[in-house]
Amino acid sequence: METLTKEFERLAKKQKTVADDTLAALDSIIAAMTETRDKLVRVHTDASQLNAPDAPLFLLATKAKTTSSQVQESQKDLQNVFSKFSKAVDKRFKMDLNAGWNPKAFDGKDAVLARTIALHFIREGRFDVADAFVVEAGLDIPEQLKAQFVEMYHILEAMRRAGSSGVVGSDPDLELALAWARRNREALAARGSSLEFDLHKCRFIQCLKSTNPLSAREYARQHFADFSHSNFTEIQRLMCALLFSTRLSTSPYADLLHPTLFADLHTRFVRDFCALLGLPADPPLLVALQIGTASLPRLYKMSSIMKDKSGLEWSQQGELPVEIPVLDTQLYHSLFVCPVTKEAWNGLDENPPMMMQCGHIISKEALNRLCKGNVQARFKCPYCPQEATAMQAIRVHF
Amino acid sequence: MGDKTKLNHEALLQLEQPLISVPLEHLRKALRSSQRLVERELSLLATQASELASKAAAVTPGAGTVPLSEHAGHANSGAESSPTQSSILSPEEAATQLSIMIERMQKLKKKLVETAPDSTLPLHRTRARLAHLDDLAHVPATDSPEYSRWCKVRLDRVLAEYLLRKGWGTSAATLSKVGGIEDLTDIELFSQVRRIEQALESHSSAECLAWCTDNKSGLKKIKSTLEFQLRLQDYIELIRSRRTSEALAYARKHLAPQAETHMADLQRAMAMLAFGPDTKCEPYKSLFAPTRWQTLASQFRSDNFSLNSLTALPLLESTLQAGLSALKTPMCSQRDNRSVNCPTCDPTTFGDLAERLPRSHRVNSKLVCRMSGEVIDEHNLPMVLPNGYVYSERALRDAAAKHDGQITCPRTGAIFQISQAKKAYIT
Structure with a gap:
């Protein structure tokens, strides 16, 4: 990469100099021509003056010739620098990217692939792209699914605001998420998710950090009762933290201030939200592409080794010829x-x-x-x- | 673990060839054409200037011959021919000529300024793309947040390329704007491809022929027959509309010069004159077929792609094939073994796409806990319940802690005590 970058910077610099020089040379020759012309018109030149060796036209001819050869020379230099960069690129990228996979595997699956892509855009909250795509590709995607993700991103956006401001006790931004969790309390409990309590916990910590730490006690009294059974130890710990509200960061409860607390909450919320919709926690297209990107080099290498030999089976019954390393979190079976x-x-x-x-x-x-x-x-x-x-x-x- | 998350930077970079070569070809063309333009105009200027000097000097014949030949010979050998009466210029005429030359130079300058973006844009893009690839070089491992960020950008890029290839330009433009990857996508290239393809599909060759002229040397390098095939098509169309003499003239002008490399094609083309458009006789029947335009369109596409080192099929498809194969297991199609988080388990999307793909290859057992989704390994041992169902130790302990040592098997509903779970060994 470094060689490439170096060659590139040389090329970029050269291009700029040559372009500037060329324009400057043109300016100067235009000026010279204009001057010569003016001289010819203004000063009454008699014929004999025209053939003197220092006659303006002779001087101009000489200048035109030198300009022309200088500019051409520098253009040639630029071409040389360019071809050096181009060679460096050729040297850097040598793999044959057209081998190692089955051109027929997706035949007739354009519509499925388009649908998959549209779902991905919706899933990622890129509703503008999704809308444009659904129209352009003529897809039929249920509005309801989109509406659900619109809600998810609406709540997430509010959570993000809560995470960044984080101080005000009456901050309503977590309320959206809490309302959702309350609505889905049973389904969440069935998943073994403690999202609702964790949201309350964050609100409690917000109160604790606010100018009025005692509001945390009030908050706890209002909301923790529902969870006294399932999250008893944690509630005890939080109530103890009240004692240290003036110097939380140096107390045994400093971990409650950790910024990842909020970030984790986001991830957990997305996970739970998607799970209740029966969808994977991680965007599946991203997962597939991530694994694919990591495994392509290996497959290209295999196909170059096994070219024209039996073994690289790209059939329905077949198995890949090599094991592709997959992250533990991307193992599903x-x-x-x-x-x-x-x-x-x-x-x-x-x-x-x-x-x-x-x-x-x-x-x-x-x-x-x-x-x-x-x-x-x-x-x-x-x-x-x-x-x-x-x-x-x-x-x-x- | 360390080995598994290791990132093969070198190999990953290899995948990104098209990213660099598209602006490279763009730049190659721009530099060459501006070089040609400047060369032509300035050589002409030098010639004109020296001719002007010698013509003006010849106003008084004889007097200035010596210095003239000295100077003119210096400037341009062509000016040495003795000037004729008509080429003698008065100062006023010389000034007029100069004005024309000045105008021409000004035009050249204007043109250079106008076409400057042709070189600066690919340079700008190459810089952005090299930086994007350089980001990858600094990614420590496949389980790092940097890698997943980089992968997200790559996904957007690959998706945009796919949309562009399929002709969904508006979506692609929206995506590259939202994703902030304008410098990493080649919208212009693909919209040009689209335009020329559509022209070919509506039976017009002019746009594609112009493209061939623009890319003459590149096409020669990859030994493309596109231009000949296009000319042949024009010739066929002339025969189809029964303009035989025009067809002959066209063939003489455009096909005959390439006889050396396309003799067989040429002979066949000439024989077409004997068969009409309605012939049932092969190969003439298929030469007359209107579907030949589609063939030309796809030849144009593939030649253009190989000129720019773009892969024959979209990157999205090759990457997906690799990824889905690596994910695919026999369990994905078994109702009881499906996992909600597994992409290839969804029969309506990825499962369908993976239909004709090979499945993953495993040398060693790897268990995933059906309770927690965590991997079962030496840090989280497998435990067997009396009914033969295996879960991870951690998941069982968590469940038992919540329910006074009681465990409910999520797949059968059977209830056990944690003390009944037995350690299993996977070798």
């Missing part, structure tokens, strides 16, 4: 690979994972192999000294 047969379980009942008495899990096929078809036969677990029988093994569900 349990994948069991039998340590004996090395076969990945496909989620179906034909060859399920089985746990032996010792707690080790292997595939049913491996189990059958180990007991040689006799469910009562005792055999040693391949991974620990304990003995097991196939009959005692139980099927597990991941």
Whole structure:
């Protein structure tokens, strides 16, 4: 990158100088021509003066020639600098980006892809783009879905304001989120989400930080009762913080002032909001693209190695030839690979994972192999000294 | 862990070739055409100036021959030819000539000023794009916030490119404005592509031929046959409208010079004169087919893309294919095993797109807790309930803490005590 940037800066500088110089040269030759012309007209020149070696026209001709060659020279220099940069670019980018993927995989799926993109714009709160796109691509996206995300971003915007101002006790900006959480209290509880309490907690901390810390007590009295069962320890801790309201930042409760408290709340709110709509917590197009971006180089490399060899299977039954590293947060399914047969379980009942008495899990096929078809036969677990029988093994569900 | 989140900067940069090469080609063209223009005009000026000098000097024949040849020879060899009577200039005439030359130079200057953005814009964009790529070089790991920020910009870019390629220019423009990626998108390039394609689809070759002239050297480098094919099409259209003699003249002028490289095509073209537009005889039938215009449009598109090092298919599609393959598991299509957070589990969007793609490849087991969504590993061990359902230790403990040691299996509804959960071992 550095070479590229350096070559580029040279080129940009050169382009500027050459462009300026060219214009300056033009100005000067125009001035010279104008001057010569004026001389010819103004001063009565007799014919003999015209052929003197220092006659204005001769001087002009010489100047035109030098100007022309100078400008052309500098233009040529510019071309050289340009071709250096262009070579540096060629050297920097060598991968063949047209290999390694299946041009037919998305055939006939334009409409699905367009719909997916439209949903992404809505999901990301880019309603202007979404509106333009839905019209331009002639899509049919339910208004209701959009309305839901409009609400989500409306609440988020208010939360953001609350996070930035954060001091005023009567700040209504968290109220929107709270109202939503209250409306969806049961659904949130079913998810095991404590969003509503956490919002109250933030409001409580806002009061604590305000000029009137005692308002926090009032707030707690009004709102914490509903949560005395589910968040008892936390409430105790918050009430204790009241004692230190004058010097919270040096108290054992300093963590309550941490700025990530608000940021986390945003993420949790989006997560819960989407979950109640039955949608993923992270924008799926972003997830797919992020993983795709990271895995493309690997796939390009594989395709260049495996070119014209069987193996790179781009078919429905196929599997990628290499393992693509995925972040833990981007793993969504349990994948069991039998340590004996090395076969990945496909989620179906034909060859399920089985746990032996010792707690080790292997595939049913491996189990059958180990007991040689006799469910009562005792055999040693391949991974620990304990003995097991196939009959005692139980099927597990991941 | 460290290895998994490692970012292969070098390889990722390789993916971004089109980002740099589009403005590069743009700049190459602009620099070359301004160089040509300046060269032509200034050479002409030098010639004219020296001719003017020698003509004016010749007013008194004989007197100034020596200094004249000295000077004129210095300036321009062409001026040495002895001036004829008609080329002799009075000072007034010389002044008029000068005025014409001045005007021409002023025009040149104006033109240079007008076309300056042709070079400064691609330079400006290249700078912005190099900076964008440089941002990537400073991203520490794939799980860092910097990386997800960079990926968001890349997503916008890739989406904008996709919209542009599909001809949804308004959406693309809105997106690049909202996303602040105007310098990272090539709206003009794609709108030009669109314009020329539409011209071809409505059976007009002029726009595309003009483009070919603009990109002559580039097209030669990639051995494009586009121009010949366009000329051939014009010729075919002349035959179709029964203007045989015009067709012949056209062929002589535009097709014959390329005979060396296109002999077979040329012979076939000439044979078309014998068959009418209604012929059933191949290959003439397909040469007369109106669908040939569509073929030309797609040839133009692909030649233009390879000229600019743009990939044949949109970046969005290749990246999505890779990403969806890496996400796809056999479980995604099984009702009981679907995950709400998994993109490929949604049968109406990504699941459908992933239909013909291969699925991910795993060498080792990796379990995800169905209660908490967390990964089950050595820090968060797998626990089996008596009914054979596996959850992570942390999720079970959290649930038990809330309900006095009681655990409800979310998939079966069965209720157990935490003490009944047993450690499992995944190797």
